[in-house]
Amino acid sequence: MTTRNETRLERGKRQLARIDGEGGQRVIEALADIAPDFATYLLEFPFGDIYSRPGLPLRDRELATISALAAMGNAEPQLKVHIQAGLNTGLSRQEIVETLMHISVYAGFPAALNGLFAAKEVFAAAEPS
Amino acid sequence: MTTRNETRLERGKRQLARIDGEGGQRVIEALADIAPDFATYLLEFPFGDIYSRPGLPLRDRELATISALAAMGNAEPQLKVHIQAGLNTGLSRQEIVETLMHISVYAGFPAALNGLFAAKEVFAAAEPS
Amino acid sequence: MTTRNETRLERGKRQLARIDGEGGQRVIEALADIAPDFATYLLEFPFGDIYSRPGLPLRDRELATISALAAMGNAEPQLKVHIQAGLNTGLSRQEIVETLMHISVYAGFPAALNGLFAAKEVFAAAEPS
Amino acid sequence: MTTRNETRLERGKRQLARIDGEGGQRVIEALADIAPDFATYLLEFPFGDIYSRPGLPLRDRELATISALAAMGNAEPQLKVHIQAGLNTGLSRQEIVETLMHISVYAGFPAALNGLFAAKEVFAAAEPS
Amino acid sequence: MTTRNETRLERGKRQLARIDGEGGQRVIEALADIAPDFATYLLEFPFGDIYSRPGLPLRDRELATISALAAMGNAEPQLKVHIQAGLNTGLSRQEIVETLMHISVYAGFPAALNGLFAAKEVFAAAEPS
Amino acid sequence: MTTRNETRLERGKRQLARIDGEGGQRVIEALADIAPDFATYLLEFPFGDIYSRPGLPLRDRELATISALAAMGNAEPQLKVHIQAGLNTGLSRQEIVETLMHISVYAGFPAALNGLFAAKEVFAAAEPS
Numbered sequence: 001m002t003t004r005n006e007t008r009l010e011r012g013k014r015q016l017a018r019i020d021g022e023g024g025q026r027v028i029e030a031l032a033d034i035a036p037d038f039a040t041y042l043l044e045f046p047f048g049d050i051y052s053r054p055g056l057p058l059r060d061r062e063l064a065t066i067s068a069l070a071a072m073g074n075a076e077p078q079l080k081v082h083i084q085a086g087l088n089t090g091l092s093r094q095e096i097v098e099t100l101m102h103i104s105v106y107a108g109f110p111a112a113l114n115g116l117f118a119a120k121e122v123f124a125a126a127e128p129s
Numbered sequence: 130m131t132t133r134n135e136t137r138l139e140r141g142k143r144q145l146a147r148i149d150g151e152g153g154q155r156v157i158e159a160l161a162d163i164a165p166d167f168a169t170y171l172l173e174f175p176f177g178d179i180y181s182r183p184g185l186p187l188r189d190r191e192l193a194t195i196s197a198l199a200a201m202g203n204a205e206p207q208l209k210v211h212i213q214a215g216l217n218t219g220l221s222r223q224e225i226v227e228t229l230m231h232i233s234v235y236a237g238f239p240a241a242l243n244g245l246f247a248a249k250e251v252f253a254a255a256e257p258s
Numbered sequence: 259m260t261t262r263n264e265t266r267l268e269r270g271k272r273q274l275a276r277i278d279g280e281g282g283q284r285v286i287e288a289l290a291d292i293a294p295d296f297a298t299y300l301l302e303f304p305f306g307d308i309y310s311r312p313g314l315p316l317r318d319r320e321l322a323t324i325s326a327l328a329a330m331g332n333a334e335p336q337l338k339v340h341i342q343a344g345l346n347t348g349l350s351r352q353e354i355v356e357t358l359m360h361i362s363v364y365a366g367f368p369a370a371l372n373g374l375f376a377a378k379e380v381f382a383a384a385e386p387s
Numbered sequence: 388m389t390t391r392n393e394t395r396l397e398r399g400k401r402q403l404a405r406i407d408g409e410g411g412q413r414v415i416e417a418l419a420d421i422a423p424d425f426a427t428y429l430l431e432f433p434f435g436d437i438y439s440r441p442g443l444p445l446r447d448r449e450l451a452t453i454s455a456l457a458a459m460g461n462a463e464p465q466l467k468v469h470i471q472a473g474l475n476t477g478l479s480r481q482e483i484v485e486t487l488m489h490i491s492v493y494a495g496f497p498a499a500l501n502g503l504f505a506a507k508e509v510f511a512a513a514e515p516s
Numbered sequence: 517m518t519t520r521n522e523t524r525l526e527r528g529k530r531q532l533a534r535i536d537g538e539g540g541q542r543v544i545e546a547l548a549d550i551a552p553d554f555a556t557y558l559l560e561f562p563f564g565d566i567y568s569r570p571g572l573p574l575r576d577r578e579l580a581t582i583s584a585l586a587a588m589g590n591a592e593p594q595l596k597v598h599i600q601a602g603l604n605t606g607l608s609r610q611e612i613v614e615t616l617m618h619i620s621v622y623a624g625f626p627a628a629l630n631g632l633f634a635a636k637e638v639f640a641a642a643e644p645s
Numbered sequence: 646m647t648t649r650n651e652t653r654l655e656r657g658k659r660q661l662a663r664i665d666g667e668g669g670q671r672v673i674e675a676l677a678d679i680a681p682d683f684a685t686y687l688l689e690f691p692f693g694d695i696y697s698r699p700g701l702p703l704r705d706r707e708l709a710t711i712s713a714l715a716a717m718g719n720a721e722p723q724l725k726v727h728i729q730a731g732l733n734t735g736l737s738r739q740e741i742v743e744t745l746m747h748i749s750v751y752a753g754f755p756a757a758l759n760g761l762f763a764a765k766e767v768f769a770a771a772e773p774s
Contacts, residue, residue: 030633031629031632033636034613034633034639035613035616035632037617037698038620038628041617041620041695042625045234045686045694046234049690050230050231053230053682055227056224056228056231060189060228063189063192063193063196064195065196067193067194067196067197068197068199068232069200069235070197071196071197071198071200071201072332072589073590074590074626074627075589075626075630077630078235078625078626078630094184095184095185097184097292097293098182098184098185099185099193100293101179101296101299102185104179104299105175105179105495105496106194106197106204106207106496106497107197108492108495109300109336110332110333110336110493111332111333113285113289113296113300113336114335116292116296117288117292120288120291123292159504159507162507163503163510164487164488164503166311167488167491167503170303170307170308170491171496174299174303175496182295198497201719202717202719202720203459203497203498203718204460204501206497207496207501229680230686233624235625235626236623237621237627237720239719239720240719240720242683242722242723243722245676245679246675246679248679249678249679304492308489308491308492311485313481313485314482314486318450318486319489322451322453322489322490325451325454325458326454326458326490326494329454329455329456329459330493331590332589352442353443353447355550357447357451359440359551359554359557360443360451360452361451361455362437363433363437364456364755365455365459366750366751366756367751368585368591368593368751369590369591371543371558372593374547375550417762418761421762421765422742422745422746424569424746425757425761428565432565436557440553456755459718461717461719462718462753464755464759465755465758561750566747569746571739571740571743572740572743572747576705576740577747580711580712581712581747581750582709583709583710584712584748584752585716586713587712587717588752611701613700614698614701617695618695618706618709619709619713620695621690622714622717622723623717
């Protein structure tokens with residue numbers, strides 16, 4: 001997963017492209033004129049460090065991310081980026097829907113509903129399943 | 130996973146025993162004198178309905194549960210029950226630790242730290258790994 | 259309140275129509291192509307089980323719902339549906355406004371303000387008081 | 388409810404004693420050596436202003452408070468004070484239990500469980516029902 | 517900071533105008549037809565009481581407000597009003613950006629990103645720095 | 646503030662010792678047997694990267710941290726560590742108390758109360774002011 005001598009920033013860029021695709025790239029670009037250093041941290045710590053660790057596959061990391069963001073219910077743009085990231089890393093649409101339904105038990109029905117409607121938008125914008 | 134003619138309540142009891150073990154049973158018993166109907170709902174909806182669905186294995190459901198509860202950070206007793214439930218349904222200690230470290234990206238370092246310290250207590254009380 | 263031999267799903271449909279009216283029906287329909295089983299759960303557990311219980315009138319249940327959703331502050335669509343549901347089940351506009359002002363003490367002024375502005379939209383869309 | 392010429396502080400003290408009883412008084416005393424001005428604000432704004440308003444009876448205000456605090460799940464001491472305040476202002480034990488069960492729909496089962504266990508402690512410490 | 521004999525309401529109006537400028541005035545006006553008493557409370561308690569206290573300068577109070585609202589992540593309109601208020605009371609754009617980046621440690625990267633994008637909008641609407 | 650050629654980890658250790666003192670060191674040690682890599686990340690990203698940035702003094706960073714943690718209300722151990730860190734980096738007891746009182750406006754009275762009682766414990770354990 002990691003190339004020898006790759007810096008954290010390089011590894012983070014590679015992982016972001018693989019995981020979040022265009023959605024991630026747009027976030028990095030949107031930071032350029034307000035907080036370019038934060039774009040660097042975002043690439044380095046979440047993607048260069050955490051997502052690059054062995055011990056939990058990317059598909060499982062996205063399942064955890066979708067679950068956390070849907071439960072918190074206050075970060076809709078990031079939830080959508082990571083529903084797409086889940087599709088990019090091996091989660092099926094059905095698994096994402098099951099995860100969001102599951103959240104109703106722990107964070108209530110509104111959190112689950114808002115997560116499902118976010119997934120509906122992401123699925124509609126993606127290629128046909 | 131589901132036996133023909135089993136009621137939701139029966140299926141929920143079977144699933145709770147399998148997933149949460151003694152921790153789940155203690156919750157049901159603690160409800161007996163304050164809200165016995167809620168014990169029934171807890172068995173029927175989360176365990177009889179949601180955890181009994183195909184489409185996402187129990188191991189993945191516990192990964193989602195641990196992630197959601199650690200991110201919300203306001204339900205420590207339930208987080209501990211589900212860290213044990215994760216061990217019961219196929220998550221390794223390493224996978225649970227990775228999930229909790231992962232949460233730092235989405236809910237901050239304190240949420241991850243409090244989740245890791247909850248896991249430390251659960252692991253210490255369990256059989257040696 | 260409950261008709262003999264009615265299933266949970268039938269009772270839930272009847273309660274949803276009575277409580278949430280068109281707003282609730284739109285949620286059920288929006289789930290049809292993404293998570294139809296979740297529409298069933300939503301009818302069965304919240305409406306067929308919880309809202310159908312004696313011991314707390316629907317008007318009080320909506321007061322509790324409005325208070326919880328306004329305090330959490332992360333489920334605006336559901337807050338609006340339940341402000342309308344409050345009107346449908348016996349809360350006056352004044353009581354809803356008082357509840358939302360009250361929330362400032364427990365969840366802060368922004369939560370109260372966002373709840374009041376949600377109520378303003380719902381009241382404007384409803385028949386004149 | 389309001390005596391002519393009473394100051395906000397006097398009215399707040401009267402309301403706090405009526406609503407929260409000893410639990411409220413202990414909070415005021417605990418603030419004396421760290422933030423005595425905050426004790427004054429607590430008496431004046433929540434109790435002198437908000438709880439003293441007509442338009443929503445104290446029993447309904449406590450129902451809203453219990454619902455909000457149980458849903459937020461991060462203020463257990465205050466939740467317990469207001470479960471007792473609910474009993475003091477006309478909510479029955481059954482109504483409080485129904486409210487806390489109701490919260491499972493909007494904030495998840497852990498929030499409802501932690502609220503019910505808080506109620507169990509408060510009820511046990513109160514006079515027999 | 518406080519003029520002798522000024523009422524809490526008068527002091528609050530003066531402070532709101534100084535701190536939040538037009539954004540604050542629009543909130544007061546928007547409350548006029550739904551909850552005019554709440555406009556009074558908003559002027560009296562947060563602005564007439566809290567923001568008028570000595571012991572912490574307005575610049576520091578806005579730093580605390582921006583940090584709290586960005587961390588909670590569920591009050592975007594108020595966050596924007598207070599990013600502008602931060603500029604009005606002596607915080608530089610750089611200090612606001614640093615505060616929002618800092619929040620990533622305690623509330624996660626999505627909370628920081630959403631705060632930074634809110635700041636980007638407010639800065640774009642303000643006079644050129 | 647930064648020594649040439651210092652690694653992120655070295656800088657983070659230096660900053661943690663300066664800011665959080667013994668409280669921070671205990672957290673690092675408690676992670677040793679459950680998630681030693683997370684101790685490294687904690688030193689590197691929050692302390693080696695964020696707290697080491699120019700543009701916002703440590704005193705202001707702790708004011709932001711205290712405000713965020715008190716508003717979220719779900720990380721009491723970390724709130725206490727950072728109230729001590731505030732004292733270590735130049736906040737007076739009065740400024741910390743003002744910040745926590747200020748939070749009542751944005752996150753409600755219970756969040757402010759729980760923050761003030763946390764401060765009371767930290768102040769009592771520290772040297773006399």
